[in-house]
Amino acid sequence: MEKASVLIKPEAMIFDMDGTLFQTETVLLPAYHKLFAILKEEGLYTAPTPPEERILGSLGMLLEEIWKIVMPDGSDQARKRADELLLQLELEGLQNGNTLLYPGVKDTLHTLKEKGVRLFIASNGLEHYVKGVAAAHGILELFDAVYSAGEHGTVTKVHLVKLLLEQEHVKTAWMVGDRSSDVEAGKENQLSVIGCAYAGFGDGEELYGSDALIRSFTEIQDLYEDA
Incomplete structure (x- = not known):
């Protein structure tokens, strides 16, 4: 102190x-990897999953700013979908009780x-x-x-x-x-x-x-x- x-x-x-x-990482990181797996399945993002450090380093920012840092090469559609998926997957993670x-x-x-x-x-x-x-x-x-x-x-x-x-x-x-x-x-x-x-x-x-x-x-x- x-x-x-x-x-x-x-x-x-x-x-x-x-x-x-x-x-945060106890719910965020599992959701993060699931999110990019879904984006790839849906054809919205084809590059490798960005390093975890990008999203951990941008915590505290607004989501719009976070996705610009995490996937600067991502489309507006991919970022909008990422918004939806992150909330859904994090709420599911909270319900699982491992946070x-x-x-x-x-x-x-x-x-x-x-x-x-x-x-x-x-x-x-x-x-x-x-x-x-x-x-x-x-x-x-x-x-x-x-x-x-x-x-x-x-x-x-x-x-x-x-x-x-x-x-x-x-x-x-x-x-x-x-x-x-x-x-x-x-x-x-x-x-x-x-x-x-x-x-x-x-x-x-x-x-x-x-x-x-x-x-x-x-x-x-x-x-x-x-x-």
């Missing part, structure tokens, strides 16, 4: 989903809620995916609300978090996430940012500007107690 500035106890915490609460939250997520969220902290999710993912992950792991009821780019049609995480703050009447909050988009969303909305340095999907500069870095999710409870 590293602190770059003094933290003030917030009334709320806003969490990213992938790479923050949820070990994981990061260690300590559920207990830590329970503790924070008991202490009176309002909990929210803000994700650039699709609505059914984000809520599906939370429901599958028994944490959906812990959150006051779940905001996703898929549901609200926002083009950046900055706008999504701004919308959340306005609609939920939140005055003080910590933004908690693992990507530069989370840092930007926090800073542009005058929030303290807690960078999650345990997922490892981004590069070394990903969390530059965070007010604190945590190496495991449970450390956020210590940050709150010390604030």
